[in-house]
Amino acid sequence: MNFNYKELRLIPNVLSIFRLVLVIPIVYFILNGIEEHRNIILVLLFVMYVTDISDGFIARKFNMVSETGKIIDPIADKIAVAAIFISLFIYDMIPVWFFCIVIFRDILILIFGYFVGKKKDIIMISNFMGKITVFGIGLVILLTILKMELLTPYIRFLYYIVTILIVYSSILYFFRYKKTIGEH
Template identity: 40%
Template sequence: MKINSKEFLTVSNLLSLLRLLLAIPLWILFDFYNSVYSVKYWLFALCVFAAITDILDGFLARKLNQVTEAGKIIDPLADKIAMAVVVIRLAMYGELPLHYLAMIVIRDVLIFFGGIYVTSKIGKVLPSNILGKVTVLIIGIVVLLTLLQVDKKSLVFSSFYYFSIIMIVLSFIAYVIRAKEYLQRKKTV
């Protein structure tokens, strides 16, 4: 698989890169998480902005016919890194349980290395699937509710939290099944 610079420099890929770079101010802002109250609103705003860029980059890639192999790598990588930064920092402050952080990180690391393996075997990157996107969305809602200091025992928070755990597991299983299918197809061709 070869990626050229023209394929790399598309509007949708640049939005994904912007989202990837948002990990830096997100990490820095968390240094002031407990000392400056308004920082939670800034973090919330940056997370919403990251979500908007995620929706927009996918829409533009399809609308402008700019779906690229580079984009299939950058988009989910930006999602995973931005989300990991926020979840790691929230876990560091005791706002999210460590097992929740572990589930997210382990899932993402396994998918990342599995993706590298599958790409090396079939010669192309597996595109993100809807189940993975929904999982990131639900985890994002848990993060936003946490930043808004919603009571963790409330029905709203609990519902999204436990639904996100189910989605983490289901999306990983779906990814493994899909990867196996692509590998099987490659063997039969």
């Protein structure tokens, strides 16, 4: 698990870093009047989403997969989700229980990933269920920012669906980490 500063110049890693930079204006606009800045926030979230998809695609398509990218990409995702969720929570748009579940999940994944990396010198990458869960979390963020009264019942229902996904994917992560640590 080596972090190589030269690899930061690879396009996928630049996109991951750019995604991190986008967190700053998104959080700023959420905290300074989500209603007035909703369209800007949505555009920035769209750009963030496109860079998240693009970095992995470019890395695989053009043989730019790097150890540094395997570190930066998931950390950028976790920081983005945490910062946006904290902002929405401060703005009282996310229920406390859901906020705690999402943040707790990301902290656990980072901790488990750190220990696996230290013990096995490998980086655990997200599996399909983890990606579906992150998509669900992103959908919650999007619908929350849209804040249309028509969507309120669906957002509440989505909280429960995403919570089930979080619990299920967390269990899968735990068993993957346990299996990886147990391998020689």
